[in-house]
Amino acid sequence: MDSIFADRIADVPRSFIREILKVALDHTYISFAGGLPNRDLFPIVELQKVAAKVFDIFGRDVLQYSSSEGFPGLKEIIARRYFQKIGVKIPIEQILITTGSQQGLDLLGKSLLNDGDPLVIEEPGYLGAIQAFSLYKPEFLPVPVDDSGMDVKRLKQAMRKKPKLIYTVPNFSNPSGITYPEENRYAVAGVIEGTGTLLIEDDPYGEIRFAGSPQPSFLTLLPRNTILLGTFSKIIAPGFRLGWIVAPEAIMDKLIVAKQASDLNTTYYLQALIYQYLQDNDIEAHIRLIRECYGRQLRAMLEGIKEYFPPTVTHTHPEGGMFIWAALPGDASTRKLLDIAVKDKVIFVPGDPFYINRRETNTMRLNFSCMDEAMTKTGIERLGKAIKTLLG
Amino acid sequence: MDSIFADRIADVPRSFIREILKVALDHTYISFAGGLPNRDLFPIVELQKVAAKVFDIFGRDVLQYSSSEGFPGLKEIIARRYFQKIGVKIPIEQILITTGSQQGLDLLGKSLLNDGDPLVIEEPGYLGAIQAFSLYKPEFLPVPVDDSGMDVKRLKQAMRKKPKLIYTVPNFSNPSGITYPEENRYAVAGVIEGTGTLLIEDDPYGEIRFAGSPQPSFLTLLPRNTILLGTFSKIIAPGFRLGWIVAPEAIMDKLIVAKQASDLNTTYYLQALIYQYLQDNDIEAHIRLIRECYGRQLRAMLEGIKEYFPPTVTHTHPEGGMFIWAALPGDASTRKLLDIAVKDKVIFVPGDPFYINRRETNTMRLNFSCMDEAMTKTGIERLGKAIKTLLG
Numbered sequence: 001m002d003s004i005f006a007d008r009i010a011d012v013p014r015s016f017i018r019e020i021l022k023v024a025l026d027h028t029y030i031s032f033a034g035g036l037p038n039r040d041l042f043p044i045v046e047l048q049k050v051a052a053k054v055f056d057i058f059g060r061d062v063l064q065y066s067s068s069e070g071f072p073g074l075k076e077i078i079a080r081r082y083f084q085k086i087g088v089k090i091p092i093e094q095i096l097i098t099t100g101s102q103q104g105l106d107l108l109g110k111s112l113l114n115d116g117d118p119l120v121i122e123e124p125g126y127l128g129a130i131q132a133f134s135l136y137k138p139e140f141l142p143v144p145v146d147d148s149g150m151d152v153k154r155l156k157q158a159m160r161k162k163p164k165l166i167y168t169v170p171n172f173s174n175p176s177g178i179t180y181p182e183e184n185r186y187a188v189a190g191v192i193e194g195t196g197t198l199l200i201e202d203d204p205y206g207e208i209r210f211a212g213s214p215q216p217s218f219l220t221l222l223p224r225n226t227i228l229l230g231t232f233s234k235i236i237a238p239g240f241r242l243g244w245i246v247a248p249e250a251i252m253d254k255l256i257v258a259k260q261a262s263d264l265n266t267t268y269y270l271q272a273l274i275y276q277y278l279q280d281n282d283i284e285a286h287i288r289l290i291r292e293c294y295g296r297q298l299r300a301m302l303e304g305i306k307e308y309f310p311p312t313v314t315h316t317h318p319e320g321g322m323f324i325w326a327a328l329p330g331d332a333s334t335r336k337l338l339d340i341a342v343k344d345k346v347i348f349v350p351g352d353p354f355y356i357n358r359r360e361t362n363t364m365r366l367n368f369s370c371m372d373e374a375m376t377k378t379g380i381e382r383l384g385k386a387i388k389t390l391l392g
Numbered sequence: 393m394d395s396i397f398a399d400r401i402a403d404v405p406r407s408f409i410r411e412i413l414k415v416a417l418d419h420t421y422i423s424f425a426g427g428l429p430n431r432d433l434f435p436i437v438e439l440q441k442v443a444a445k446v447f448d449i450f451g452r453d454v455l456q457y458s459s460s461e462g463f464p465g466l467k468e469i470i471a472r473r474y475f476q477k478i479g480v481k482i483p484i485e486q487i488l489i490t491t492g493s494q495q496g497l498d499l500l501g502k503s504l505l506n507d508g509d510p511l512v513i514e515e516p517g518y519l520g521a522i523q524a525f526s527l528y529k530p531e532f533l534p535v536p537v538d539d540s541g542m543d544v545k546r547l548k549q550a551m552r553k554k555p556k557l558i559y560t561v562p563n564f565s566n567p568s569g570i571t572y573p574e575e576n577r578y579a580v581a582g583v584i585e586g587t588g589t590l591l592i593e594d595d596p597y598g599e600i601r602f603a604g605s606p607q608p609s610f611l612t613l614l615p616r617n618t619i620l621l622g623t624f625s626k627i628i629a630p631g632f633r634l635g636w637i638v639a640p641e642a643i644m645d646k647l648i649v650a651k652q653a654s655d656l657n658t659t660y661y662l663q664a665l666i667y668q669y670l671q672d673n674d675i676e677a678h679i680r681l682i683r684e685c686y687g688r689q690l691r692a693m694l695e696g697i698k699e700y701f702p703p704t705v706t707h708t709h710p711e712g713g714m715f716i717w718a719a720l721p722g723d724a725s726t727r728k729l730l731d732i733a734v735k736d737k738v739i740f741v742p743g744d745p746f747y748i749n750r751r752e753t754n755t756m757r758l759n760f761s762c763m764d765e766a767m768t769k770t771g772i773e774r775l776g777k778a779i780k781t782l783l784g
Contacts, residue, residue: 004556004588006528009503009646012653042455044447052444055436063434063629099491099633103655110527111401131653135502136398164396196396237455241491241659254401261404261523262654263495267633270659 012134030379032348032366035174035322039370041290042237043281050276058272066268068259070097070244074275078230078244085207086217090246096255099266101204101231101243105132108165108200108227111251111258113138118163122150124325124354124363126174126202129167138164140356145176147316149184155191166192166199170218171206172321175354175365179319182215189221198251202229207287209320210295224248232274234322235287240270294322300373301366301380308384310391315366322369325351328362328387335360337390346382404526422771424740424758427566427714431762433682434629435673442668450664458660460652462489462636466667470622470636477599478609482638488647491658493596493623493635497524500557500592500619503643503650505530510555514542516717516746516755518566518594521559530556532748537568539708541576547583558584558591562610563598564713567746567757571711574607581613590643594621599679601712602687616640624666626714627679632662686714692765693758693772700776702783707758714761717743720754720779727752729782738774 054062069075075092082090098104105128113119113136121129123142133140141158144151150168168188170180180188192199201218218226231243247255259265277283301324305315312329328334334350341347351363368376446454461467467484474482490496497520505511505528513521515534525532533550536543542560560580562572572580584591593610610618623635639647651657669675693716697707704721720726726742733739743755758775760768 004504004590004643005646006502006504006506006509008506009649012649036457039452039456042452044452044455047455048444048447051446052440054443055440060431060434060436063436063439063631064431065428065625065630099655102653106654110398112396112398114398114400117398128653128656131649135650135653198396233457238457239455239659239661241655241657251396254397257401257404257523258527261494261520261527262498263491263633264520265633267631267659267662269631270662 008135008137012131028345030346030371030375030382032346032368032379032383034367034370036367036370037234037238037322038290038293041293043277043286046281047237047273047277050273050280054269054273054276057276062269062272064268066265068256068265070095070266071268071271071275074271075244077275077278082246085214086220088217088219088223094246094249094252096245096247096252096259097266097271098243098245098259099263100233100238100241101202101229102128102132103262104229104243104245105129105202106135107245107255107258107262109133109136110262111254112164112198118158118161120155120158120163120166121356122168122173123356124175124351125167126169127353129202130356133167142356145173145178145180147178149178149180150188152184152187152191155188159191159195159197162195163197166197167202168199168218169202169205171203171215172208172318172323174205174321175323175349175351176325177316177318177321177323178325179212179215185216185218185221189218192222192225195225197225198227199225200227200229204229204231204234205321207235208290208294208322210291210298212319219246227251235283235290236274236277240274242266242270242274291320294320294369296373297368297371297376298324300376301368304377304380304384308381309387310384312391313387322367324366324368326364326366329391330362332362332390333360334362334364337364337386340389341383341386344382344386346379346386348383400527400529404523420737422738422763422767422774424738424760424771424775426759426762428759428762429626429630429714430682430685433685435669435678438673439629439665439669442665442672446661446665446668449668454661454664456660458657460648460657462487462658463660463663463667466663467636469667469670474638477606478612480609480611480615486638486641486644488637488639488644488651489658489663490635490637490651491655492625492630492633493594493621494520494524495654496621496635496637497521497594498527499637499647499650499654501525501528502654503646504556504590510550510553512547512550512555512558513748514560514565515748516567516743517559518561519745521594522748525559534748537565537570537572539570541570541572542580544576544579544583547580551583551587551589554587555589558589559594560591560610561594561597563595563607564600564710564715566597566713567715567741567743568717569708569710569713569715570717571604571607577608577610577613581610584614584617587617589617590619591617592619592621596621596623596626597713599627600682600686600714602683602690604711611638619643627675627682628666628669632666634658634662634666683712686712686761688765689760689763689768690716692768693760696769696772696776700773701779702776704783705779714759716758716760718756718758721783722754724754724782725752726754726756729756729778732781733775733778736774736778738771738778740775
């Protein structure tokens with residue numbers, strides 16, 4: 001029966017992370033494997049108030065099919081917030097509401113990628129993006145990122161192939177927690193400026209900053225080439241599956257066609273609900289709560305690492321987001337570490353699925369958004385013990 | 393900038409129907425062009441009650457990321473209803489919740505179709521399916537349908553090409569309102585039985601039957617080859633974007649991978665909301681209301697046609713669903729008819745987008761779900777006048 005499948009799907013693995021999450025349902029484990037926002041911070045009371053009145057305010061319209069482009073009221077709020085935060089005026093015609101940011105990636109792949117089209121992706125890179133784009137069979141050109149941002153020399157080499165797309169998460173990347181510094185952003189923008197390459201700035205975490213100061217969006221540095229993806233998943237809740245694409249006018253028509261073919265339109269009911277939530281509540285105050293909480297938990301993790309990990313283990317120092325990226329010394333394997341750690345009732349995601357070639361690596365992703373400080377320290381203590389066992 | 397796009401999207405037009413709906417916002421027009429369920433029948437009071445208590449019942453979980461497969465509670469209800477209606481026991485592992493039925497079509501194309509794979513589609517056929525599949529560039533093999541169902545001789549010819557998929561809407565098809573008679577279903581199943589071809593039974597309207605009796609589902613006639621698509625859009629409301637795929641176990645794994653890559657998971661919040669609605673309310677009684685209403689409106693349309701259309705206009709006699717399919721005599725063009733009708737403030741969808749080659753035709757789709765009897769008759773009178781003007 002295997003031959004019935006499309007070639008494009010043969011090589012796309014199930015998400016390792018979603019699989020490991022199933023293990024994590026056993027509460028005796030401490031899990032740094034998840035990529036979930038902290039459920040205790042979901043504004044459930046406020047959302048319940050809004051849910052009770054959406055129909056009174058919007059009536060039956062929210063239950064009907066609606067525009068593929070998205071609810072203009074919600075798009076106006078999104079545009080206004082960008083203006084306040086990055087000073088860019090975005091016409092709402094350049095915003096497309098998507099069924100989560102993941103759909104944004106799918107629509108971009110669907111409307112832009114032919115088989116074998118070169119696509120630059122930061123490495124380590126977001127697994128969901130690798131999954132989504134894999135289905136459109138591009139030639140992946142991984143370019144390494146580290147604390148100094150995207151490797152500009154390697155980017156220039158990759159640009160010789162005239163890539164159609166460059167995929168980046170420049171703020172507190174998933175999986176690495178890395179933020180591209182300002183000078184790196186200018187350098188990256190300089191390489192792309194004047195070419196036909198489009199840069200995808202996937203920015204789910206940008207507002208969850210608890211140290212340092214915001215870096216310029218590529219939308220301000222490279223307005224003609226930047227596609228910006230945003231989402232309410234990390235600042236309100238992921239369960240509504242509401243995201244958006246900000247894209248140059250020239251590609252919006254095709255994105256809308258791809259959207260129609262994919263799910264006709266994103267639920268108007270939930271767009272109205274989030275719109276009303278944003279009208280009735282101070283989202284900025286709510287985001288401050290998230291920042292404070294994740295910041296405390298990150299500090300606990302960093303303290304734990306200092307106390308319990310061998311000093312040969314290196315790691316990133318995120319200023320926001322939800323992840324730390326750590327590396328064991330030499331060629332010690334985090335796959336092997338996971339085998340030991342599971343027995344000690346602590347789990348994480350080994351680095352390999354975040355690389356295009358999925359090679360065994362010495363790296364791992366540690367999530368800090370979902371656990372209080374005490375639990376974080378206990379988990380890091382267990383993990384430190386497992387690392388010491390592995391390293392001998 | 394055109395070269396930036398993927399080949400797959402170059403040929404996919406924006407949905408004509410969604411475009412014409414924009415005209416229909418002017419309320420001096422009478423529109424038979426829509427494909428919308430009747431908003432007056434949305435169970436808004438009941439849904440509001442449920443919306444107010446979803447969080448109390450399900451807590452924060454519904455706001456988090458959730459399983460790609462869908463909420464088991466909702467899938468159990470779907471399985472139970474199939475058992476009651478068609479006597480088939482479907483394990484919930486064979487049900488995948490989708491973001492509307494349209495996403496079901498996209499996931500099937502994404503996971504099953506290679507460029508150039510032969511795909512049989514009933515003709516006239518559902519525009520959303522043509523759109524969704526077009527993106528995966530199959531070789532469309534249209535097979536005509538009429539009141540006697542799918543043309544079995546033409547289907548046999550098409551089967552020589554070993555199509556991967558056959559797309560059908562056997563109950564009250566969009567656009568034609570045609571239902572495949574029982575003997576035709578057996579004949580179609582007989583042709584497919586024992587081959588590797590999968591038949592998609594897209595069934596959004598099956599429960600909206602107001603005359604005659606239910607015909608056997610292909611799931612009962614051809615269980616190993618049938619993929620069944622269902623949706624809550626026509627029996628509750630489309631604004632929630634909730635549908636499902638029932639598929640053989642052998643393809644479910646790949647469908648789930650495609651689902652993860654497309655939007656991770658369908659909103660748990662809305663799955664919980666619909667689950668609770670179904671627990672608290674008598675959906676069968678609600679469906680009876682819809683049937684009665686659409687049945688009355690269809691009768692008004694048929695009476696209007698008899699009174700105001702020239703007798704040379706032929707049309708289908710649907711026993712359910714939302715559409716009549718009418719044909720002008722000879723080679724009179726419904727595109728030209730629309731030009732006249734618009735001036736008379738009545739609109740409909742000309743038949744051409746429902747054909748793979750989009751040729752100008754003498755056929756048109758008339759929707760009867762959205763308008764009361766008096767308005768329906770007025771609209772049909774206007775359209776009859778336009779037809780007489782065209783035919784001279």
